[in-house]
Amino acid sequence: EAGVTQSPTHLIKTRGQQATLRCSPISGHTSVYWYQQALGLGLQFLLWYDEGEERNRGNFPPRFSGRQFPNYSSELNVNALELEDSALYLCASSLSIRQGAFYGYTFGSGTRLTVV
């Protein structure tokens, strides 16, 4: 069974540009979560999607946005990039309680975004 896949692995952008990060969940998982892991700041919750809808959003500015597609894959967009957006962006997926069980998250390996 394929795990959570994220692309690209590394991304280098210039300040002010836009970045698009992609995530494919484990087959059968309908929930997708995005976290930012900046150096020394732990995991900061960004977004949670389930069944194509945004369920919850973390304390990030509106230039961080995303969506979930009908096949449950997801995209994270970061507009007007700033230097402090440089971080490892982690995607995770899970079954939902609505599906009958929640066993925690399975994480992808992340996308390392560097803003120069």
Place this chain on the structure above:
Amino acid sequence: AQSVTQLGSHVSVSEGALVLLRCNYSSSVPPYLFWYVQYPNQGLQLLLKYTSAATLVKGINGFEAEFKKSETSFHLTKPSAHMSDAAEYFCAVSDPLNFGNEKLTFGTGTRLTIIP
């Protein structure tokens, strides 16, 4: 809002010694609790989880954790440390009152160093 505290951002133990990583949560309702491990430049891997069944939970790689409601704790232990245990460990807690246990809040992490 749910919160989780990991005491000690860095822990060093000798190879073969006991590993103890501390995690305390704040919740009036017993949450789900998780421990994840992160190796350099990788995503997070689930070590073990507590989802309201047995209070002593056994995970992978010889780790275990005990849920203690009276102490609001979920400390991670391993009887004998191995060099391959060197990594960063994250405790995570669900939010049963607001998100039906599906949204996790992560601690700031504990970096475990093993001394040969």
